[in-house]
Amino acid sequence: MSYVPPHLRSSSAATIAATVGNGVADQFHPKQVKSSSTKFTSAKNNYSTGNSINSGNAGYRSSGSGVSTRNVVAPDPVFPQWKPSDRVLRLKPEQVQEVRLRLNVDVSVPPDSLHAPAPIEAFADMNLHTSIMKDIAFHEYTTPTSIQAQAMPVALSGRDLLGCAETGSGKTAAFTIPMIQHCLAQPPIQRGVGPLALVLAPTRELAQQIEKEVKAFSRSLDSFKTAIVVGGTNMAEQRSELRAGVHIVVATPGRFIDHLQQGNTSLSRISFVVLDEADRMLDMGFEPQIREVMQNLPQKHQTLLFSATMPVEIEELAQEYLTNPVRVKVGKVSSPTANVSQILEKVPENEKIDRLLDILVEAAAESERFDRPFPLTIVFVERKSRCDEVAEALTEQGLQAAALHGGRSQSEREAALRDFRHGPTRILVATDVASRGLDVTGVAHVINLDLPKTMEDYVHRIGRTGRAGSTGQATSFYTDRDVYLVAQIRKAIQDADSGNTITYAIGKTARRKEKEAIAAQKEAKVELSKLSLVGSTGINVEDKYRHMIAPAVIRKEGAADDAWDD
Numbered sequence: 001m002s003y004v005p006p007h008l009r010s011s012s013a014a015t016i017a018a019t020v021g022n023g024v025a026d027q028f029h030p031k032q033v034k035s036s037s038t039k040f041t042s043a044k045n046n047y048s049t050g051n052s053i054n055s056g057n058a059g060y061r062s063s064g065s066g067v068s069t070r071n072v073v074a075p076d077p078v079f080p081q082w083k084p085s086d087r088v089l090r091l092k093p094e095q096v097q098e099v100r101l102r103l104n105v106d107v108s109v110p111p112d113s114l115h116a117p118a119p120i121e122a123f124a125d126m127n128l129h130t131s132i133m134k135d136i137a138f139h140e141y142t143t144p145t146s147i148q149a150q151a152m153p154v155a156l157s158g159r160d161l162l163g164c165a166e167t168g169s170g171k172t173a174a175f176t177i178p179m180i181q182h183c184l185a186q187p188p189i190q191r192g193v194g195p196l197a198l199v200l201a202p203t204r205e206l207a208q209q210i211e212k213e214v215k216a217f218s219r220s221l222d223s224f225k226t227a228i229v230v231g232g233t234n235m236a237e238q239r240s241e242l243r244a245g246v247h248i249v250v251a252t253p254g255r256f257i258d259h260l261q262q263g264n265t266s267l268s269r270i271s272f273v274v275l276d277e278a279d280r281m282l283d284m285g286f287e288p289q290i291r292e293v294m295q296n297l298p299q300k301h302q303t304l305l306f307s308a309t310m311p312v313e314i315e316e317l318a319q320e321y322l323t324n325p326v327r328v329k330v331g332k333v334s335s336p337t338a339n340v341s342q343i344l345e346k347v348p349e350n351e352k353i354d355r356l357l358d359i360l361v362e363a364a365a366e367s368e369r370f371d372r373p374f375p376l377t378i379v380f381v382e383r384k385s386r387c388d389e390v391a392e393a394l395t396e397q398g399l400q401a402a403a404l405h406g407g408r409s410q411s412e413r414e415a416a417l418r419d420f421r422h423g424p425t426r427i428l429v430a431t432d433v434a435s436r437g438l439d440v441t442g443v444a445h446v447i448n449l450d451l452p453k454t455m456e457d458y459v460h461r462i463g464r465t466g467r468a469g470s471t472g473q474a475t476s477f478y479t480d481r482d483v484y485l486v487a488q489i490r491k492a493i494q495d496a497d498s499g500n501t502i503t504y505a506i507g508k509t510a511r512r513k514e515k516e517a518i519a520a521q522k523e524a525k526v527e528l529s530k531l532s533l534v535g536s537t538g539i540n541v542e543d544k545y546r547h548m549i550a551p552a553v554i555r556k557e558g559a560a561d562d563a564w565d566d
C-alpha cells in the first residue's frame with residue numbers, strides 16, 4: 001500500500017496509487033532473472049497499518065499529490081529461491097564450521113528457525129547477476145571480506161540479518177550487492193512507484209557514500225536508478241527523481257519522511273530495507289522516523305541491520321523489527337579494530353591545541369624530510385565551534401586543514417570532504433558527523449582532541465583509519481573528566497591481540513615500539529632544528545615550526561607511563 005500519513009489512515013488504504021506491470025522484471029538481462037519465484041514465507045507479525053507511533057509530526061499533507069491517482073494493488077515482491085554454487089552446496093557441516101572459524105565469523109539463529117546459509121569465500125560461488133560480477137571485478141574486489149562471505153549468502157537467501165563487523169571491514173558491499181540483486185528480481189518499476197529498496201543512514205556523508213557504492217555495483221546495468229535523499233540539498237531535484245521512479249533510495253531518515261509526507265515517494269513496493277549504523281540514528285533522535293518507516297512497510301520485506309558496534313539499543317531494534325534474523329558477528333564486537341594502534345595521552349584542556357599542533361607539525365616535518373605527502377589525518381572534536389577554531393589554528397600554521405560539522409552548509413560539507421578525499425586538504429577537523437562509516441582511502445591517523453562520550457563512538461572514530469586491511473594510528477587526548485571512558489579504552493587495548501600493539505600495552509613488543517617511537521622523535525627533533533636554521537622553500541619555516549622546536553613541547557621519554565599510570 002502507499003504511504004498514508006497516520007491521521008489519514010484507515011483500513012481502505014491498502015491500495016497503491018500507481019500503475020504496475022505484471023510478471024518479473026526483464027528490463028536488465030532477461031536470461032539472468034528468474035521467471036517464477038518462491039515467495040518469501042516469513043510473516044512479519046509486527047506490521048501495523050493503523051497503530052503507528054505518534055511521530056510528533058502535525059500537518060502531514062495528503063500523499064496523493066505526487067503520484068498517479070489510479071489505485072491498483074501493488075505487485076507482490078519477489079524473493080527468488082537463491083542457491084549458491086554446487087561446490088558450496090556440497091560442503092559438509094564440519095567444513096562450514098571450519099570456514100567460519102577461519103573467517104572468525106560467529107553465526108547464530110533463533111531456536112526453531114532454519115539454519116544459516118554457509119559462508120562463501122569466492123564471489124564466483126554466490127550466483128550473482130553477471131552484471132554485478134562484472135562490476136565486482138571492475139572494482140578489483142577479488143575476495144569477499146569475512147562479513148561479506150557470511151552476510152551476503154544470508155541476505156541473498158531472503159533472510160533478515162543483524163550484521164556486526166569491525167570498522168572498515170566491507171559491510172557496505174555486504175548489503176549493497178544483495179540489495180541490487182534483489183531489485184533485479186522485482187517487477188519493473190514505474191513512474192510514481194517505488195523504490196524497491198531503501199537504505200537509511202544517520203548522516204548525509206554516509207548516505208552519499210553508500211549511494212556511490214550502490215552505483216558502483218550497478219554501473220553495468222542499463223536504466224538501474226538510485227536516488228540520494230538527504231537534507232541540505234535541493235528538495236525539488238530529489239522530488240522529480242523520486243517521482244520518476246527509482247530502484248533504490250539511500251536516505252537520511254528526516255528527509256525521507258519529508259518526501260513521504262509530500263507524496264513524492266511511497267513505501268508500497270519496498271521489500272528490502274537496510275538500517276546502517278542504526279544505533280547512531282537512534283542517538284540522533286530518528287527513532288520516530290525509523291518506526292514510521294518500519295511499521296508501514298509492505299508485509300513481505302527483508303530487513304538488514306548493520307553496525308560495527310552492538311549497543312543494547314541495536315538488540316532492541318532487532319527484536320522489534322527483524323523476523324528470525326541470522327546474527328552474523330565478525331571478530332570481537334564493539335571493539336576497536338586490531339588494525340589501529342592506539343595511544344592515550346593525558347593533556348590538560350588548555351594545552352590540547354598546542355599538543356595537537358606539535359603532533360601535526362612533527363608529521364609535516366617528517367613528510368618534508370622523507371619527501372612524501374602529509375599523512376591524511378582526522379581530528380575529532382566535541383563541538384562545532386571548537387571544530388572551526390581548531391581548523392583555523394591549523395591553517396594559521398600553514399597546515400592544510402578543513403572543518404566538517406553539522407553547522408556548515410551542505411555545499412561546504414561536501415567541499416570539505418571532497419578536498420579531503422582528493423586534495424589539497426590533508427587534515428579534516430570534524431565532529432562526530434564524520435565518525436560513522438566514512439571511508440576515505442589512506443587516512444593514516446585519527447586524533448581525538450576531545451574524547452567522545454561513549455566507547456561506541458570511540459570505536460567508530462578510530463575506525464576511520466586501519467580500513468580494508470591497512471594499518472593506522474589513533475591518538476587520544478584525555479583529561480580527568482574522561483576517567484570512565486579511558487578505563488574502557490585501556491581495557492580494550494589490553495584485550496587486543498598482540499598484533500594490536502600500542503605504546504602503553506604491557507609486554508616486550510610494546511616496550512620496543514615505544515623505544516623506537518622515542519628514538520624517531522629525537523631524530524625528528526634534530527631534523528627540525530636544522531630546518532629552523534636553514535629555512536626551506538616557499539614557507540617561513542621558523543614560524544611554522546616555532547612551537548615544535550620549543551623544548552617544552554617535545555614529548556618526553558616515559559610520557560606513556562605517565563599517561564598509563566595516572
Ligand SMILES: Nc1ncnc2c1ncn2[C@@H]1O[C@H](COP(=O)(O)OP(=O)(O)OP(=O)(O)O)[C@@H](O)[C@H]1O
Pocket residue numbers: 140141142143144145148165166167168169170171172173307308436437438439441463464467468
Ligand atoms: N571484498 C573487498 N575487496 C577489497 N576491498 C574491499 C572489499 N570490500 C570492501 N572493500 C573496501 O574496504 C573499504 C571499507 O569498506 P566499508 O566502507 O564498506 O567498511 P564498513 O565495514 O562499512 O566500515 P564502517 O563500519 O566504518 O562503516 C572500502 O574502501 C571498500 O571499497
